[in-house]
Amino acid sequence: MFRRRLAGVLAAGVAAATVLAGCGGDGAGSDGPVTLKVLTWEPGGTEYWQAVKTTFEASHPDIKLDMQAVPFDKYPEVQGPYITSQSGPDVMANNAGLELFDRRGAYVPLGEKAAEINKDLVTYSGACEGFDTSKECYGVPFSYQGNVLYYNKDVLTAAGLDPEKPPATWDEFGAACDAVTKSGKTCLALGLSGTFPAYWDFPEIARNYLTEDDIRGLLAGTLSWTDPKLVQTLEKLAEITTKGWTNKNAPSITMLPDGADIFQRGDAAFAGTIISDAVNWDAFGKALGDDKLGVTRWPAINPSAPLAQKFSGIEGAVYGVTKWSEKKEAGLEFITWLAGKENGELWVKHAKGQPLNTTVDPSLLPSSPAFKKIQELVADPTLHAGVMLSGPEADALARGWQQVTLGQLTVDKWAEQMQQALERSPTKQQGR
Amino acid sequence: MSISTAPAKGPAVATPPSPPGRRARRRPGHAREWWFGALLVLPAVALAVTFKVVPLVRGVITSFESSSGFGDSSFAGLDNYTRMFDDPVVLASFRNALLVVATLPVWVVFPLVLAVLIHQRAPGWKFFRAVYFIPYTIAPIVVGIMFRQILAPDGPINAGLRAIGLEPLAIEWLNGQNSALFSLVAVALWSFFGLGVMTYLAGLATIPDEVMEAAYLDGAGFWRRLFSVVVPMLRPTVAYWSVLCASGVLIWLFPLIYALTQGGPGNATMLPEYLVFLTTFQFLDRGYGSAIGIALFVFVAVLSIFSVRHMFTEGTRKPR
Numbered sequence: 079m080f081r082r083r084l085a086g087v088l089a090a091g092v093a094a095a096t097v098l099a100g101c102g103g104d105g106a107g108s109d110g111p112v113t114l115k116v117l118t119w120e121p122g123g124t125e126y127w128q129a130v131k132t133t134f135e136a137s138h139p140d141i142k143l144d145m146q147a148v149p150f151d152k153y154p155e156v157q158g159p160y161i162t163s164q165s166g167p168d169v170m171a172n173n174a175g176l177e178l179f180d181r182r183g184a185y186v187p188l189g190e191k192a193a194e195i196n197k198d199l200v201t202y203s204g205a206c207e208g209f210d211t212s213k214e215c216y217g218v219p220f221s222y223q224g225n226v227l228y229y230n231k232d233v234l235t236a237a238g239l240d241p242e243k244p245p246a247t248w249d250e251f252g253a254a255c256d257a258v259t260k261s262g263k264t265c266l267a268l269g270l271s272g273t274f275p276a277y278w279d280f281p282e283i284a285r286n287y288l289t290e291d292d293i294r295g296l297l298a299g300t301l302s303w304t305d306p307k308l309v310q311t312l313e314k315l316a317e318i319t320t321k322g323w324t325n326k327n328a329p330s331i332t333m334l335p336d337g338a339d340i341f342q343r344g345d346a347a348f349a350g351t352i353i354s355d356a357v358n359w360d361a362f363g364k365a366l367g368d369d370k371l372g373v374t375r376w377p378a379i380n381p382s383a384p385l386a387q388k389f390s391g392i393e394g395a396v397y398g399v400t401k402w403s404e405k406k407e408a409g410l411e412f413i414t415w416l417a418g419k420e421n422g423e424l425w426v427k428h429a430k431g432q433p434l435n436t437t438v439d440p441s442l443l444p445s446s447p448a449f450k451k452i453q454e455l456v457a458d459p460t461l462h463a464g465v466m467l468s469g470p471e472a473d474a475l476a477r478g479w480q481q482v483t484l485g486q487l488t489v490d491k492w493a494e495q496m497q498q499a500l501e502r503s504p505t506k507q508q509g510r
Numbered sequence: 511m512s513i514s515t516a517p518a519k520g521p522a523v524a525t526p527p528s529p530p531g532r533r534a535r536r537r538p539g540h541a542r543e544w545w546f547g548a549l550l551v552l553p554a555v556a557l558a559v560t561f562k563v564v565p566l567v568r569g570v571i572t573s574f575e576s577s578s579g580f581g582d583s584s585f586a587g588l589d590n591y592t593r594m595f596d597d598p599v600v601l602a603s604f605r606n607a608l609l610v611v612a613t614l615p616v617w618v619v620f621p622l623v624l625a626v627l628i629h630q631r632a633p634g635w636k637f638f639r640a641v642y643f644i645p646y647t648i649a650p651i652v653v654g655i656m657f658r659q660i661l662a663p664d665g666p667i668n669a670g671l672r673a674i675g676l677e678p679l680a681i682e683w684l685n686g687q688n689s690a691l692f693s694l695v696a697v698a699l700w701s702f703f704g705l706g707v708m709t710y711l712a713g714l715a716t717i718p719d720e721v722m723e724a725a726y727l728d729g730a731g732f733w734r735r736l737f738s739v740v741v742p743m744l745r746p747t748v749a750y751w752s753v754l755c756a757s758g759v760l761i762w763l764f765p766l767i768y769a770l771t772q773g774g775p776g777n778a779t780m781l782p783e784y785l786v787f788l789t790t791f792q793f794l795d796r797g798y799g800s801a802i803g804i805a806l807f808v809f810v811a812v813l814s815i816f817s818v819r820h821m822f823t824e825g826t827r828k829p830r
Contacts, residue, residue: 158791180794271772326663329775330684336658469793481776486687498598504577504795 112408113142117157117167119150121221121355121395122429129428134415141408150356151272151334154469157181168403169412173277174204174219174393175465176297180505182207185216185398186406195414199434202417204393208297209461217398218413220421221354222432224391224462225282226455228362228448229372233347237261244374248314251377255323258347267346268324269337270480275315276472278333278350281390281463282376283314286383290461297466299506303496312478312489312496314379319483329480342366350376353432353456354394359448360430373448375455391459393434432456468503471496566807573800583797590801600802602777603785604809606691610759610781611813613695617755618748620699621706626736628707629714630722639711646704650762654769657697658684690771690778695759698766702758706751713747714740753817757810782806 120127124147131143146167148156153171160166161184170185172178178185188195192215196202200222206215231241237257245251255265268279287307288296295301301308319328325340338357341349342365351357363371378386397416399409415421422435426442432452443449467475474495481487487495500506576586594600624642628635645653660666661683668680683693717740725739741748764783767773773780773788782802790799 154792155787158794162790162796271774326682327685330682330690330771331658331662332772470795473788473792477774477776480774484685484687484775486776495598502597502795503793 111140111142112405113144114169114405114408114412115144115146115167116397116412117146117148117160117170118397119153119171119395120145120147121150121171122425122431123356126424126428129424130416130421133420133424134412137420138411138415141411143412151332160184164402166402167400168405168409169397169399171395171397172217173465174223174396175209175462176468176505177465178205178216178396178398179207180469182214182216184400186401186403186409187214187216188218188398189214191410195417198419198437199417200436201434202393204465205396205398209294217396218417219393219396220416220434221394221425221429222391222434222456223352223354223394224389224456224459225278225350225376225464226353226373226389226452227282227348227350227376228341228359229348229374230341230344230346230366231370231372232366233258233261233263233344234372237263237347241372244372245377246374247381248377248379252321252323254347255321259322264325264340264346265323265348266318267333267337267340267349268319268328269331269333270319270329270476270483271332272334272476273472274333274337274476275479276467276475277464278352279315279318280311280467280475282350283379284308284311284463285376285385285388285390285460286314286379287311288463289384293461293463293466296463299468299500299503303493303500308496309489309493312482312492315479316482316489316492319479329483353452354429355431358431359446359452360444363446363448368446368448371448373451373455385460388458388460389455390462390464391456392462392465394431468500468506470499470502471506474499569800569803569807572796573804575797575800577794577796586797590798591805593798594801594805599777599780599785600782600805603780603782603802604805606777606779606781607760607806607809609691610695610763611756613699614752614755614759617699617703617706617759618752621703621751622710622740622744622748623736624703625707625710625714626732626740629711630732639707642707643704645701648701650701650765651769653697653701654766657693658770661693661697684771685775687776687778690775694763694766694770694779697770698759698763701766702762706755709751709754710744710747713744717743749817749820753814756813756817760806760810760813782809 118127127145127147131145135142157170157172160170161181164184172181192202192206192211195218196205196215199219202215202219203209203211205217205219207213227244229241229244234241234244234254237254237260239254239257245254258265284293287310292301292307303309318324325331325337325346328337331337333351334357338349338351338361340346342362344366349357349362353359359371359373375387375389380386397413399406399413403409417435419435419437422433422438423442425431425433426438426444430444430446430449443453464472478487478492478495482489482492572583573590574586574588575583576589577583624638628639628642632638648656662668663682663685667683671677671680681689684690721739721743722735725735730738760781761783763781764787767779767781767784771779773784783806786799786803786806788799789795789802793799
């Protein structure tokens with residue numbers, strides 16, 4: 079009888095201890111602070127992420143951050159196995175849009191908390207299904223991202239062009255490229271390996287042919303790649319390389335770092351990259367000098383097209399809490415902080431990026447002429463067509479462009495391959 | 511001079527067979543030995559099952575599933591396998607794999623020639639013995655990054671070719687449909703041949719000096735000695751290196767493809783192993799990726815089986 083009672087008391091004790099440990103939730107409690115493992119490609123650079131860690135930990139002594147930094151172009155390969163095995167980091171990053179949508183199964187949906195967390199942001203729709211904030215959202219953005227065309231004023235001047243009047247139309251761009259090529263420099267620094275062509279070049283041409291509804295059709299997989307609008311887009315992409323406007327090795331290099339290096343060395347007149355994170359106005363300004371760096375919208379092919387004069391904008395990296403994390407509360411606390419004013423100001427100060435938080439002190443914004451010009455450009459945004467592409471489409475876009483450049487493929491065949499890639503895409507099969 | 515390879519003579523008097531009674535008495539000892547042997551082998555078997563058989567079986571199971579992104583999967587029957595026959599990228603990758611396999615004779619003979627030169631103490635043999643192995647010690651991913659610069663249109667190789675008046679040979683190595691694959695294989699060979707040289711040197715050390723000397727005194731030239739003396743005596747080593755290369759060229763090249771070409775331009779350097787990775791981790795199509803992986807496994811197994819069989823025959827052949 080006594081033994082039975084003792085066993086009962088012991089069992090109750092063990093159960094109580096288990097419940098108490100469970101109430102500790104994230105493992106915090108008498109054992110010390112919770113350590114959150116964060117997978118990131120460090121958008122904004124190491125200095126910014128160091129500041130994030132220091133500042134966040136100072137204001138949240140119960141949470142420590144363990145950053146796993148992976149280069150951007152290697153990120154999918156590192157993240158993929160984590161998601162497949164449903165284990166690993168507590169917080170992860172993905173690009174807003176389809177990339178995040180593809181991986182939404184890895185994240186905890188924010189539900190009604192999304193609106194509250196993101197209340198001070200210009201937009202957060204890229205973190206939600208179908209770019210619709212009334213649907214489920216999976217994370218928090220804090221930076222604004224999008225495409226612009228940077229140019230080297232010295233190279234334009236040497237080619238006899240006016241650096242204060244960069245080419246605004248496709249024809250002007252062609253003429254400028256001819257002049258730059260004659261001066262012995264590359265016109266447009268370009269790398270066609272990887273996903274960069276899909277994200278950085280395709281949207282800028284597509285804006286001339288597509289409407290916002292078309293771009294949503296691209297996301298849903300209902301717009302065929304054999305549609306004349308998309309075929310025309312591919313034709314113009316092909317023109318960039320077949321007319322000799324780019325570096326010769328474009329088909330075999332990646333835009334980051336190889337293509338960007340060509341521009342940073344001063345060997346090219348133009349480079350089509352992004353406004354935040356890596357290879358932005360800050361990095362190029364440091365390499366070339368702020369006064370030598372110009373920034374403009376990509377030249378318009380059809381200036382009267384509804385989106386031709388718009389900015390292809392998208393929220394930057396979105397950070398979400400993983401489904402398998404045992405520290406979800408702490409993870410939520412961290413991403414909520416990421417969307418806040420304090421992090422917005424760190425983003426401006428250390429990453430020199432475009433913040434999404436509207437409460438950031440304007441006096442902190444950089445004084446670079448290129449940054450100021452970007453403020454004008456981003457004021458009139460549209461949907462970013464590049465982030466609507468699935469993995470197979472982004473891959474086929476780059477490979478097809480390489481082959482067209484080398485004369486191994488026609489544009490029509492390229493369009494067919496794109497359509498096959500669309501049909502191979504698991505996520506878009508589900509969407510159709 | 512000749513070397514006898516005949517087996518040593520056995521005892522003059524044959525041992526009579528054990529009577530049944532004695533054999534029966536030995537049984538408990540045999541059983542103990544058997545269990546002891548099994549116990550010793552058990553850890554290796556457990557490791558092999560855990561880390562080889564289980565993942566392989568899981569891969570096979572996944573290859574019969576259809577998955578959407580990272581969501582749940584459903585049974586797809588043979589769909590993933592039949593899909594491969596209509597997928598131009600899969601077909602291109604296996605066509606490229608066959609082309610790579612066709613370079614195997616170079617992988618086998620080139621290090622052998624160098625090893626024999628070193629073994630025969632050709633001028634500078636000590637230096638070359640060390641130098642040849644160095645590329646193998648460089649991480650393949652670093653080799654890929656290095657050669658991306660070296661093979662660039664304006665890189666050092668083309669600059670060198672132009673400097674010596676061979677302008678027509680200064681092609682865009684990584685941009686051509688065929689030259690890209692050729693360059694990839696050449697870089698891989700550069701990276702791995704040192705291991706082959708070392709393997710052959712280890713084999714050559716087992717050939718008695720007298721044999722080589724005799725061939726030399728009989729007037730055999732370098733190639734004669736190579737093909738009539740060295741190759742026959744090194745057959746097991748050659749077979750071993752061939753198996754390693756046959757499977758290696760199909761499953762070792764991932765880091766080089768990744769750093770050098772990412773399978774491009776187009777699908778010119780796309781090999782099945784890289785496609786498995788792309789399909790699984792970038793396109794999030796796990797079932798299809800596994801099916802391609804299983805197809806690659808079968809391809810490598812079929813390719814290796816002849817060499818392995820030959821090796822086994824060589825290894826178990828009794829000396830005459």
